[in-house]
Amino acid sequence: MVIGKKKTIVTSDSDVSHMFTEYRASRAKKAMAIILMIVALLIASIYGLSVGSYPIDFVEVYNIVIDHLFHLDDPLTTTDERVIWNTRMPRLLFAIVSGAGLAVAGAAMQSMMKNPLADPYTTGISSGASFGAVVAIAFGISIGSISTGTTVLAFFFALVPAAVILLLSTFKKTSPSMMILAGLSVMYIFNAMTQYMMLVVDSETMEAAYQWTIGTLNKSSWSTLPIMAIVVIFGSLAIMNMSKYLNAMNSGDNYAKTVGVDVKRIRIIILVLVSVIAASIVSFTGIIGFIGLVSPHITRIFLGSDNKLLIPGSLMVGALVMVVCDIIAKSFTTTALPIGIVTAFIGGPVFLTLIIRQKKEVW
């Protein structure tokens, strides 16, 4: 009997039962890891709701939450209630949803491209979104309001790189390298256009456009959360549903084809899903880096590379990392730091550590 690359000859029932024991232990470890991730996310979320510039006692925070949960139709009458329910609660959920979405998108990209450096922005989404936002701010494009116009344009321009890759796929084979190169080309074009816009606009507009690119959760609200949540939830479920194809593609395109996977089609579908998820997040939050890159790597340490576990695991880790970063962002100054800065500060060293310590066979 051959198992994996090592040729192991099974000679007795004790060897078989030993293997099953190891397998069960491995499954138990992974189950424990998943439970720990859920618990950690819960603890971080509970604590995160109590952190903010407006002083409210921890116990009072949860009195308000529980009371309002049972009386959802009652209006909010005090500033404490408004701060908890209208400001911090949507912000917390925003952090969870955006972190989860970016992490799932990052995991899918890394699996699809077989590239550990892939993240949701690899195909140029961030540069497209930046350009859309700068255009909206510079020309004062208003759809209901300037901030809505900014969000809408950022969303549509974020999808342009994916559209370019889709178009190219009709002429060329959609290999991972083709996607990355096409994404890079589009990124350079958008960056050039964005830089030109920044040169010609006045200083206040340039400052506003720059602030948008940093990445912030300050735009969270009950009206914007459902849109992002719907896209992220359905997109993530679709990606999870395709995890078996991603597993096959992990072993190489040729192997995947032999087991009946339409590699080109799957790749394009994943690209579209990742683009829509990332675009929906970026258009509301600006560019928050490292979550999509680092979360899948952290998840692999505990759950391995099986996408059936990796994708949902990344979802939880991404949400957890984003909530923790938001707590840090709110803790240092009276006004919260832009979260994009915090994720970059933390993500960089964490990623370096992972590179140094990560075992190659995880890939």
Add this chain to the structure above:
Amino acid sequence: MILSKYKILTMAVLAVAAFAILAIGITAENDAASVNDYSSDPILWIYGNADGDYDIDSNDVAVINAVIAAGGTAAAYPWCDANNDGVIDSDDATYVNSMINGTAKVLYYLNIDNKVCSFKVRDHMNIVSVNQCNLQTVNLLMNKDSQSKVVGGDQQIYKYNRVFNLTFADKPANGVLKTGEKNGVVEDEIIYTLEAYYGHVEITLGSIARYGTQLEEKFGDDENISIVRLPSWEDNTLEGVMTYGYLFGGVQKSTFWTQAVAYYDWYMKYFGTIEKEVAKISESARPNILTMYVKDCFDGATNQVLSTTSGDYERSELCGGNNVGDFFGTGYVDVTAEDMAACQASKGIDIIYVEPSGVYGDGGKEYVTKSVQLCIDEFKGYISEKTAIYSLSFMATTAAPCVVGYVFWAKTMFPNNAAFAKWNVDDVFAEYLAMSGWADRTDISDIVSYGPGYAKEESSGSSTTYIIIAVVAIIIIGGAAYFFTRKKP
């Protein structure tokens, strides 16, 4: 010879230290040569203004003579060094006399970046003005000068050209610079062409940190191109107006200078009174105020509070308010509704002044009204229902017309003050328009302010727009994905 690693390390440390000492020495020497620190804050930033007031006259000569008699040095009395030779002697008194009798050829002044600069006295100006605030100052000063003209500006000025209604030279190429803003990209050829056509050009703008960062590098050695950096909204507006006025017309006693003096009188008529009245008011009786931009009424997409260190000089705290913007930090600070609630709980906010933007000319009333409503919608429930929210046209708060803002803020902060009650904001604005030569214009709104509004009105918000757009986007993407991935027969 093989050096041990310790010797190499020691040599490296010594080399770095030596380089650092050399760098400090060079830098310090250059600083001493180019920057003059001044111990008092004169109104006119011209060397020779020994008494620190707004004019150069015989009093300055008397002060210089007194300093000479007392053996004073240029380091201790920098403004007495009229000829900028580093020594205070009779030559300085002679120099001031030449400024008084109109024969001085060069003036020495301190610019907004604390650098000592020289300016060649001219009989008229060909001005390239960078930024609309600077243009407001320049326009007011040259209103009655028939020879001087604005020959160019940056693109931001052309955005508001309709309002300023200034004739730019149609030769050459309308004198439009590339953006002279923060990144300082300037069309060299435009400046040189203007110089060739007009003989000399005076580029007027603010600090090098914000405007035309490359100008000195490109044109600093050209004696026919003067780069004059003085405040129009940064630092002290009055001092900027007076210094521009003296540089451009003080020696010649031209209309530039008479306009500057008229501006001074107008400014002090209101601000002098405000200062006197506010001095009588105790700290506890002063309202807590915030000045801010609210998202969507400004080109930006965030709420920004201006603290006392924002760099904008025409701040409402000058009129007696306690600016609680420092609660959020320094400079321009991005704030959320919760941050506002925190400030309300900690300090209390009595008045919010919302600054709209882009309010030059028509649409002024719409902008100020909208600004107040946006503030209410954004912060309702997070600030007190008693917090009064006002908005004032951007044009009335910045640069030369800032006096209009002072009057508005003083009246709204102290509505029971008898001196302030006599003033009418629209009348003050009309006085500014008359001084600028714009009294007959019909395209500048006569409504400059709105308020108070209070954060208790109901507001509604809808995410329908987002939902529709998201659904459309998903359908488009899904359709495209299906088109590209369907199995072809």
